[in-house]
Amino acid sequence: MVHGLAASAAVPRGMLVADAWSQLGDAVAPLSNASGRPLARTVKLLLDPLVLRPAQNPRFSGGVVAIAHVDALRQAILDAGPALAATAAWFQLVKRARRRAGITEGHPQDLYFQRCYELAHLHGDPGALPDAAQIAASTVEDVHAERGEVSVDRLRRFLTDPDRTAELAGMIHDAWTHRPSPMRADPDPGLRAFLDDCATAPDPRLWKALADTATGTAAAADLDRPGVASGYGLTARDRPTAPELGERASKRALPRPFDRSIMERLFAAFTTWFQREAMADVPSLVTGEIQRSAAPWQLGREQSRVLMALGRDASAGLASAGTGSGGGAGSFGHDADGPGLAGAGSDAPGAALTGTGSTGAGSAGTSDAHARLLNRWSREKYVNFALGLPDPEAPEIPADLLREVRDPQGPFMRRLWARLHGRELRAEATGADEVWDLLDGVLRSVIMDQRDRLRRVLERAGGPS
Amino acid sequence: MTGFAVDRTGPALVVGGPAPDPRLTGLVEGRGALLLWNLAAPQPHPAAIVWDPALATEWLWEVYGPDTAAAVLDGPDTVATAWESPVLDAARDLALLRWAEAWWPASYAAAVPALPRALLLAETTWCTARVEHLLEDEEAVERALSRVDLGALAPLRSNPGVDTEIADLSERLGDLAESYGVVLRAEAPARREDWALAAGGPAPGDLTVSGGTVAVDARFTPRGLVDAESDAAWTLVQRSGAWLLTLTVPAAPDAADAVLTARFAGLDVPLRLDANGAFTGETEAPLDVVTRLAAETRVLVHAPWFAPVPPEPGPDDPQWRAAALAFARARLASPDATLTERAARS
Structure with a gap:
């Protein structure tokens, strides 16, 4: 060997x-x-x-x-x-x-x-x-x-204890009324610089500097303006509001991150198995979560907020390529009039496969990290087709699925938020050299989820069984 | 010996030229590289698109051999390899099985049997487990296991020639599932009678006005439903004073029922699988349809949950279908056919 x-x-x-x-x-x-x-x-x-x-x-x-x-x-x-x-x-x-x-x-x-x-x-x-x-x-x-329903039950009992709910609701109210007013700032060029190098040569000093100068917090300043947070897919509301305490939660129907109750936020973390022993006890988890909900990006650590800003910038504009670019791309391959399938023309699937974005630092328009995400996203169109999955542009594909395939930034930001939230609960730090893996892994996970959903459409609709 | 050109000019490193027609491509998604077997020109080694050489370098030697893998990543513009390994075999089988799931051209008319789907999913899972160390999806094995149904596999075990292998595979998948914390399904297989509808087509008492046969264009349906190599039959009948167009589109071997729509002579006809193994349906036809019917040469069958149909679809490209049929036939006859393919032919 x-x-x-x-x-x-x-x-x-x-x-x-x-x-x-x-x-x-x-x-x-x-x-x-x-x-x-x-x-x-x-x-x-x-x-x-x-x-x-x-x-x-x-x-x-x-x-x-x-x-x-x-x-x-x-x-x-x-x-x-x-x-x-x-x-x-x-x-x-x-x-x-x-x-x-x-x-x-x-x-x-x-x-x-x-x-x-x-x-x-x-x-x-x-x-x-x-x-x-x-x-x-x-x-x-x-x-x-210490796993499974035991902890979820304890959480539910704590949050629904009539002796406690008024106090906890008051804490939410206080945390939200005393939110620091947003400090608007010009976009930090450090974000772009870090995105250019994070996949190849992440700079730990820059990574630390971004957190030390509260770059992530500054990038959250606009989230309270109408339509901004919802534009990133983090809330279904026009602007974020204080969370409910919540009484129940279901993994199947979790609202968008900023719309989740305290119960739902913790529940989502409780039902992932790995390393729960690293998490705090129920009362401090709840009070911590209340504070976190009122913080920029609704995350507690500056490092997480910087990552949300990086993710936002890296995932913006993916809609212009990939599976759901609409029009002719939708009927990709099925119709012989569509893009050449022999891989000859510039519109051929091969072109999307081998990379449309300009990888490498120094390109003017977008960051290297964005170009890499875009390449991953563009490949998916070919892979989807080769795997025989339904075309998301088919008339009976559920509208929410089609919307997310056309522009994955919403699901990307939601998943990134959930991962960062989980990391905070487990007190896991993210090193400079882990940032790219995290961003890339989030998009991969979004893509796999979309594939699973498309496959379910195929199987439900009575494909071969 | 498989030879490849290596193109290092773009953001990704391209081994073996532009990506082939996705309908004729076996895929394995490795960490940092996509492996592509062009089934129109089968070769033991795949073409590749290496988009992250640092990641792919860890395992690319398993596919090309150490020397060629090193040359691919950093060497001349052409490489060749005669590398053989069980991991390469497993990766290729995985690619072929995934292709077969999507594109296998089962057809009575072309004498290509259907692949037993439960076995295909089971064997796919085992191949996935054999190459899990190089796959990009960290949950690939769990995902594959979640689709396995031991109950549907059980009836295949009465198939002499492959029975012991299937029993052995079931057992290995049981162990695998335990190591991955997946509870395998074991549902009683659905019987055909459970869902078959009444026979379609013209009913007794209908007055047949005209009829004919046309080619089937099944590009916009998933594979395995209609028999794209057969002709469809249409009739124009008069029933209770109304004109009805009926369509009978032969189903593929082992097809399940599905809601399909046929577009024919400007009409949309809903189709369901009937008891005779054909997708049939009828719709009321305007009088002027008679003038259009004679000119029709194809019926376009589509599944609205599968693909959008352009307003003016171009002609189907018969080349890829011929290539898919040729490849499927070659696989069935091949000495290194997968267990799934061998079960289909016996």
Whole structure:
């Protein structure tokens, strides 16, 4: 597998990892996919943060590893072999315990991988342990104890307690009447500069400076003007108003972020499984959420607000390309009169695929991050068609879906807000080098969601089944 | 050996020339690169659009081999590879299965059997799991698992020749689902009788005035509903003093019912699947339709939830359909046919 080593000065990291991983043998099969490679989540949750630690070991970071460090990387994985084998064995036991307990919620890899790694370090290989099954069972119990309906119930009881609702409503009123008046400022050129480099060479000093100078707060100044926040898709109202306390919430019908009650805001975060242990207790969550709702962008941290400003700028104008550009683009491909399908003409799908935006810093009109998002968005038209999904311009596609396909900025901003909100609740900071992944990941998630919805239209309407 | 030109002039790195016709393209969406198999000219290795080389470099060697992958990312303007690997095979199978889900040209007239859909979704899921480490969608396996229905897979297990493989696949998917926290569906398969409607077409007592057959243009419907290779039959009848145009459009093998509309001689005719395996419908026809009928050469069938129909649709392009049929036939006969394809032919 590594016979290509001598040919180049650097080796794909994935190849080195695959090679070292294969030497660990069947013992790590539960952490491997059907091709014998470490699962994507094995890399994300175990190998990267716990074994290779590219943040501490820059020589192991990036897509390629210099020849000089190849042996060190391989050795790091081989050294972790016994721990990984034990982790794999624990994972099998924990899955069995989960099955026995009848638990189906949450993603087993997300929930248990790191727990199993801990168990491996505490107890070693479970095979030699008489009470291993018991330990696995209590691990599962522990992971799920503070999850699910228990917490949502507690939240609901707290918010609907008649002794408390008046006080909490008063807190909302106070927080909203004492909102600082918006400080309007000229757009900070730092935002554009950061968007130009965030995908390739994010500047941590600029990232810090943007937050230190409250650039995100300044960018929120116009949100109270009629039509601005609704233009970004963050509210259905003409301008944001103070949230209700709320009594119930349903994941299916969450209003737009600024229209969500306090209950709905916290509920959305409570029903994501990952790392709930990092969240505060219910009373401080509620009071924190009330304060947050009155803050710029309705987010508590300046870093989040800067990200909303960056997301707003990067996602503006995606409507001009992509699946829903209307007119001839709508009937793309189905009609032989439409754009040439052989990929010859400039209107051909191939053109959208290979990039219409000008990537690379220095282009005058739009930022590099915008150009990259635009390229992703433009590709989707071709992919949608190749996958045989309904054309969003078809007459019976639901109007809200069509609107979002024509201009994804609304769903983009909503999803970005929700992710930042979740990060705040879990007290997760965002580094300069994570910004692009976050923005790109949000658009990807919007696209996947649209595909799922289009697929449901196809399947509901009686496609082959 | 597969050879490719590499174009490094644009914002994305293009391996293997402009993207092929999407109706004849097998796709795999990798992290930082899109892999495209042009099914009109099948090759073992895909063309690619590499839009983020830093991401793609981690896994592109799995597809092209280490040397060629390095050359693609930073080397001459033509590359070639003879790389073989199980991961490449899985990626190609995934691309072909996803194409088949969208475009498989099942047709009685062309003697192309339908692919068993439940098996197709199951095998797609397994191929997805085999390449999950290079896919861009972090939830690709979960998404695929959510479409698997073990109940619909069960009847296929009586198919000798593939029965043990299907049983084995079901078991592997069960384990996979457990590792991803997905509860697999296992619904009792719907029987055809459950939804079949009465036979359509002219009714007893109708006075047939004229009739004929025309080609079917099914560009604006999803694949697998109507048999695009068959001719449709129309009749103009008189019933209770009214003129009615009836249409009978042969359904594709194993088609499910769907609400379709046929545009014919300036009229829109609603179609439903009938008990005889045809999409049929009728509409009242104005008298002057008689003069137009003789000149009609095609009926345009469309699904209003699938595609918009331009006011003046151009002629269908028969080339891609011929290419799709040729490819499907070659797949059915191929020694490396997927389990789904082998189940369809047996």
